[in-house]
Amino acid sequence: MEVPDQALPAATFEDLAMPLFDQLYNFARWLTHDTTEAEDLVQETYTKALRGFSSFQPGTNFRAWMYRILRNSFLSSRTGLKVMVALDGEADESLLPPESSTPESILMEQAGRETVQQALADLPVPFREILLLCEVEEMSYQEISEALAIPMGTVMSRLFRARKALRDLLRKKRDGGRHGV
Amino acid sequence: MACDQGRSKLDAYLDGELDPAEANVLGKHLQGCAACSADALGRVQMKRSVQMAGKRYAASAELRNRIAKSVAAKPRRESRGLWWTLGVAVVSVLILSVAMNFYLGRDSARRRRVYSELADLHVAALASATPVDVISTDRHTVKPWFQGKIPFSFNLPELQGTEFTLLGGRVTYLAQTPGAHLIYQVRKHEVSVFIFQDRGEETASLPSGAVHAVSFNMDSWTQNGLRYFVVGDAGANDIQALSRLLRDAG
Numbered sequence: 513m514e515v516p517d518q519a520l521p522a523a524t525f526e527d528l529a530m531p532l533f534d535q536l537y538n539f540a541r542w543l544t545h546d547t548t549e550a551e552d553l554v555q556e557t558y559t560k561a562l563r564g565f566s567s568f569q570p571g572t573n574f575r576a577w578m579y580r581i582l583r584n585s586f587l588s589s590r591t592g593l594k595v596m597v598a599l600d601g602e603a604d605e606s607l608l609p610p611e612s613s614t615p616e617s618i619l620m621e622q623a624g625r626e627t628v629q630q631a632l633a634d635l636p637v638p639f640r641e642i643l644l645l646c647e648v649e650e651m652s653y654q655e656i657s658e659a660l661a662i663p664m665g666t667v668m669s670r671l672f673r674a675r676k677a678l679r680d681l682l683r684k685k686r687d688g689g690r691h692g693v
Numbered sequence: 694m695a696c697d698q699g700r701s702k703l704d705a706y707l708d709g710e711l712d713p714a715e716a717n718v719l720g721k722h723l724q725g726c727a728a729c730s731a732d733a734l735g736r737v738q739m740k741r742s743v744q745m746a747g748k749r750y751a752a753s754a755e756l757r758n759r760i761a762k763s764v765a766a767k768p769r770r771e772s773r774g775l776w777w778t779l780g781v782a783v784v785s786v787l788i789l790s791v792a793m794n795f796y797l798g799r800d801s802a803r804r805r806r807v808y809s810e811l812a813d814l815h816v817a818a819l820a821s822a823t824p825v826d827v828i829s830t831d832r833h834t835v836k837p838w839f840q841g842k843i844p845f846s847f848n849l850p851e852l853q854g855t856e857f858t859l860l861g862g863r864v865t866y867l868a869q870t871p872g873a874h875l876i877y878q879v880r881k882h883e884v885s886v887f888i889f890q891d892r893g894e895e896t897a898s899l900p901s902g903a904v905h906a907v908s909f910n911m912d913s914w915t916q917n918g919l920r921y922f923v924v925g926d927a928g929a930n931d932i933q934a935l936s937r938l939l940r941d942a943g
Contacts, residue, residue: 526764528792537752551756558760570787628746647740648747650802653710
């Protein structure tokens with residue numbers, strides 16, 4: 513199994529945290545919609561994580577820990593306070609709406625990369641962030657649960673809702689596009 | 694399994710979060726249900742679209758340098774005797790184990806991606822109205838059909854006296870690399886065999902051997918510069934048996 517050489521002699525905070533730099537920045541930029549804010553957020557995350565590294569429990573997930581710090585920093589920022597909305601009843605999966613009858617493939621065939629990016633950007637932050645963690649970062653439900661500090665049941669129901677919301681947005685964009693022609 | 698029940702679990706299934714028993718039941722249902730397998734394909738497509746769309750922003754080199762500098766490992770403090778040394782050693786081992794877990798996790802994520810892509814190719818072919826482009830049970834027809842379509846040649850096994858039947862083949866792609874996709878049948882199960890040149894970064898670092906991933910049994914090995922993958926919901930023994938036949942022929 514390949515392990516990068518630089519990780520072997522002594523894993524410092526730098527060794528563990530710097531490989532996450534690109535993905536943390538991408539995530540921060542998606543959260544904030546602003547380059548300067550994203551840069552500040554990433555800088556703040558690294559500063560806080562370095563300071564708290566002694567309290568990081570070895571054996572737990574370092575990546576989820578970093579994302580959790582980034583997200584908590586975002587939540588306490590001015591933009592973060594404004595954009596996070598309560599998602600009522602989301603842990604109750606029995607309330608989940610029935611599946612849409614339009615297969616995603618039909619939507620996706622018509623939705624280019626830019627359209628999907630626009631739809632992602634338009635999603636409420638809780639939906640956007642969970643889709644990014646699941647699809648882009650390929651985190652397991654357990655990791656997402658740690659990163660977002662929510663129970664596993666909520667991870668599943670929120671993912672379901674986020675996917676549905678994205679489909680609805682794409683459908684709306686498609687129908688809007690049609691009317692516009 | 695009823696369609697409603699299956700669809701409520703489709704997302705968890707495609708996210709690799711169903712337990713093996715449930716995944717197995719749902720996998721079987723998908724094989725027999727065109728509507729649900731079309732739905733599954735749509736969801737896979739959506740996952741991929743989000744994955745591609747989500748990788749959007751790159752940080753400036755200046756920010757990277759600034760942060761790298763701020764977290765650069767500080768010089769160690771002076772030794773404070775035996776306990777200090779022992780403490781450092783213990784902490785280093787713990788941190789190293791975290792680093793190993795992290796990197797192994799990343800490696801396993803890449804492996805999962807390749808396996809799930811192969812599983813997608815397998816499911817997509819079976820769900821297609823034309824699963825194979827060359828329909829023949831004769832290896833002497835199927836093998837030459839690939840000439841000029843893929844940049845390598847391979848040998849196929851003689852199946853007489855075995856439970857396997859060759860259904861046909863098609864050209865496929867993994868990580869932008871063309872390869873051969875052959876479909877075999879064993880009893881009621883269809884099994885995909887993928888053959889690629891073993892040079893792509895995506896496949897070259899994968900360990901050989903049998904695995905159970907995204908509810909499919911898989912086997913993989915390298916032989917004569919080619920990378921073989923056998924994927925299907927048939928039992929592990931059948932997958933291994935087909936692998937052996939292919940290995941002996943290769």
